[in-house]
Amino acid sequence: MTDAPVATVLVPGPAVSGPILRLTEPLSFWGGVDPVTGRITDIRHPEHGQCVAGTILMIPETRGSSSSSSIMLELIRAGAAPAALVLDRVDAILVLGILVAREMGLSHPPAYRLPRAAMAELAGIAALDRQGRITCLDALPEQPT
Amino acid sequence: MPLPMPEEEAGNALALRPSGHEDARRNTPRPRVLPLSIETDLAPHLAGARGPAAATAARILAETARLLGTDSLVPVASAHIDGCLFHGDAGVLFAETLVAGGGQVAVPTTLNVGALDLIHAGRVRFAAHQQRMAERMVAAYEALGCRPTWTCAPYQAGHRPGLGDHVAWGESNAVAFANSVLGARTNRLGDFLDICCALTGFAPETGLHLDRNRIGRFVFDVTGLSERLKAEEAFYPVLGSLVGSLCGEAVPVVVGLPPGVDEDRLKAFGAAAASSGAVALFHIVGSTPEAPSLAAALGRAEPAERVVVTPALVRDARDRLTTADRAAEPDAIAIGSPHLSFEELAALERGLAGRRTRLPIYACTSRFVWQVLQEEGRAEALEAAGVVPIVDTCVVVAPILPEATFDRPKVLMTNSGKFAHYAPGNTGWATVYGSLDDCVETAVAGRLVRDEGAWA
Numbered sequence: 001m002t003d004a005p006v007a008t009v010l011v012p013g014p015a016v017s018g019p020i021l022r023l024t025e026p027l028s029f030w031g032g033v034d035p036v037t038g039r040i041t042d043i044r045h046p047e048h049g050q051c052v053a054g055t056i057l058m059i060p061e062t063r064g065s066s067s068s069s070s071i072m073l074e075l076i077r078a079g080a081a082p083a084a085l086v087l088d089r090v091d092a093i094l095v096l097g098i099l100v101a102r103e104m105g106l107s108h109p110p111a112y113r114l115p116r117a118a119m120a121e122l123a124g125i126a127a128l129d130r131q132g133r134i135t136c137l138d139a140l141p142e143q144p145t
Numbered sequence: 146m147p148l149p150m151p152e153e154e155a156g157n158a159l160a161l162r163p164s165g166h167e168d169a170r171r172n173t174p175r176p177r178v179l180p181l182s183i184e185t186d187l188a189p190h191l192a193g194a195r196g197p198a199a200a201t202a203a204r205i206l207a208e209t210a211r212l213l214g215t216d217s218l219v220p221v222a223s224a225h226i227d228g229c230l231f232h233g234d235a236g237v238l239f240a241e242t243l244v245a246g247g248g249q250v251a252v253p254t255t256l257n258v259g260a261l262d263l264i265h266a267g268r269v270r271f272a273a274h275q276q277r278m279a280e281r282m283v284a285a286y287e288a289l290g291c292r293p294t295w296t297c298a299p300y301q302a303g304h305r306p307g308l309g310d311h312v313a314w315g316e317s318n319a320v321a322f323a324n325s326v327l328g329a330r331t332n333r334l335g336d337f338l339d340i341c342c343a344l345t346g347f348a349p350e351t352g353l354h355l356d357r358n359r360i361g362r363f364v365f366d367v368t369g370l371s372e373r374l375k376a377e378e379a380f381y382p383v384l385g386s387l388v389g390s391l392c393g394e395a396v397p398v399v400v401g402l403p404p405g406v407d408e409d410r411l412k413a414f415g416a417a418a419a420s421s422g423a424v425a426l427f428h429i430v431g432s433t434p435e436a437p438s439l440a441a442a443l444g445r446a447e448p449a450e451r452v453v454v455t456p457a458l459v460r461d462a463r464d465r466l467t468t469a470d471r472a473a474e475p476d477a478i479a480i481g482s483p484h485l486s487f488e489e490l491a492a493l494e495r496g497l498a499g500r501r502t503r504l505p506i507y508a509c510t511s512r513f514v515w516q517v518l519q520e521e522g523r524a525e526a527l528e529a530a531g532v533v534p535i536v537d538t539c540v541v542v543a544p545i546l547p548e549a550t551f552d553r554p555k556v557l558m559t560n561s562g563k564f565a566h567y568a569p570g571n572t573g574w575a576t577v578y579g580s581l582d583d584c585v586e587t588a589v590a591g592r593l594v595r596d597e598g599a600w601a
Contacts, residue, residue, distance in 0.1 A: 010212055026393070026423075031541070031567040035233050041570045043468065061393060062423060065567075066227055066315050069335035074233035090212050093335035099205050100239055100337045 007132035013110025017127035018083035021055035029068035038080035057082035060116035072097025198248030202341035210349035217350035224343035227315030228336035231260035240285035251346035295537035296511035313342030321415035324426040328434040360444035361398030368401030379580035382562030385414035387462035389422030404431035417562025466565035466578035475558035481509030496585035502531030503591030509539040549573040
């Protein structure tokens, strides 16, 4: 178990855990992520074929379409959103999808900010508490029944 | 379900011919007397005095501004909405919440493409539920008071803010064009923030609304490329794609192009740069209004980075727009991302020169441009030649192309850097990039024809 830096809360939400998916290149959600399944469909992207659903999604750099906020909202409503969004810089596009979901009363992932250098040191499974403290785990915690 | 434009709006929106830079009359942003703030200027909205929809819009706007680190707002002269494209039920439900809450746009507002061709029923292959939801999306945004323009090139349908005007625009190509070619000021607004700005009439005063963030930082020097390449229309999307992929969110400055690059080329450059990167503002020395000189574009400072663009870099960027195997033959052609201008359709007519095509050419354009071609009797001739007009939408945002599967791969040839970028992910079609002439000759011959001359 390793302790890691604390991420800044952008949009608060419940404590979450999940496998870390760190994008190694910028990804446009519109045109790059299936809004129903969360699968990465951009064939030029290194993480093509992986799925963002349920992950601690770490995004060092963003790009592409401003429709990515729509895709984030659809992912949230479809239950295929990341468990948490972790950005190096505040991206008013992906986070907007979360803000609108909150406005619509949908259960939504929290969003955090973490420098990309800190992201690079994280791998495997992580838990984030409400304050943005990140703990790397050996295995996913048991889900309460 | 055609949606007639009210007379005076249609009149405004029919200023079709690209008008170059004569709009660049004012040289400085309009001075403002008092800074506006969330606390004072959004207070009535937040308190619900303007109705529930305005309150929702104000909360989202205020929260976004806070995340972006500002309490200041800027009043906007107009808005262009990208959030009106149907992606799924959630976006429709949000729009309908705004309608139910009495939402009405506070400034003149145009709509980007939707997921339906409202002029040619049946062109989009939606299942019944999606069709109904897409129609509800159209109805909701029109009920909010937005003009039913349904185009990603609103700047070629009469919506042309002036130099220094603060606006709130969505859709990456439209944003890049408004900032760079018109010299208006907008950030790259994500879906939903665009309509929130339109409903309140304000945008967060950050980013490209501020002088200091409009200064170019990343120089692309194309001086060494051949004049023949620079004269080639297909070079501009490729250059945009290269610039976007290297500079990310930085403001790029291109130096070494002939002065007065035409508007359609700037549009194609910006759309490609905003697809491969997050470019919201670019300067092309001698062509865009904030770049009369390299020094002016750089704010008289040294650039952070400089790339000398070589023929090899250009060829590499061009080849990345092709995802199909070398031996693959195109199944169809798509042009018009951003939507084709009047001049671009005229170039298509000249290229076809009365010939019929073996492959369909999907030509995406706005209802305004297509209406003129219909009135002049030219639309019918184009359709008879094998052109499939797509109006109000396009082939990468809606299921229009025949379905491609792993077992039945399909190949799309295009001259659009943006189509080349998004077609594989959104449609499953592989791409081949070529010039408009290459596309037309391929369509006529029924097999791939490409002139490599300019790229050598």
